[in-house]
Amino acid sequence: MPVRLAIISDIHANLEALERVLEDTELMQAERLVCLGDIVGYGADPAACVATVRERADICVLGNHDAAVFSVPERAFFNPNAREALSWTTAQLSEDDITYLQSLPYRVSTDNLLFVHSAPRAPEQWDYVFSGMEARLYGRYFHERICFIGHSHVPGLYPIDAGVREYSHADRFLINVGSVGQPRDGDWRSSYGLLDTVAGTYENRRVEYDVDAAARKILARGLPARLAQRLKFGQ
């Protein structure tokens, strides 16, 4: 059982953000790295982000943007910007990159922790969890102590028992670690989770990165301008 575990999600091909987050996980002495998917989509560096996650993550699960690269039904709910980014993204990836994305599981359960991209019930349906009430209802669909999710790009700590107010090592939680590459909670800084199973703590870390460089690259690649602008506002 690792002592310090870093959990990242929703990188969305933002290499500037990913590199800074990985530096922070080293600074925080994380011993293992888990990725909750959406390595690609929206951003300027899909191949480099796939290579980095592949090399660095001990566990990685499949996100809907990763699945959209090789599976058509996933694209049905994409808005026009996401669609445009997807066709560009797919052209940047090698056969080997795509084979790697295809190999990713929907869920991984280990050491009383569950890792999924979207939600613990039927993760392949890509449901969103936005409220504490929804999170409590999902509590019956997993048996592990903590279920870690991403997908909404909004970090959140949700106790499964209504009476619990803050993180403790004794209680059950559904935890959204937020997004490395495209935060949407009004804070532009990268978000990730740090779990310490010995100290009994969980921390949502926020990390500054060169957001202007990431935005410039999106424009330089000819991707939709909105995908560059939103990074600066965290929305």
Ligand code: ZN
């Ligand atoms: Zn995402």
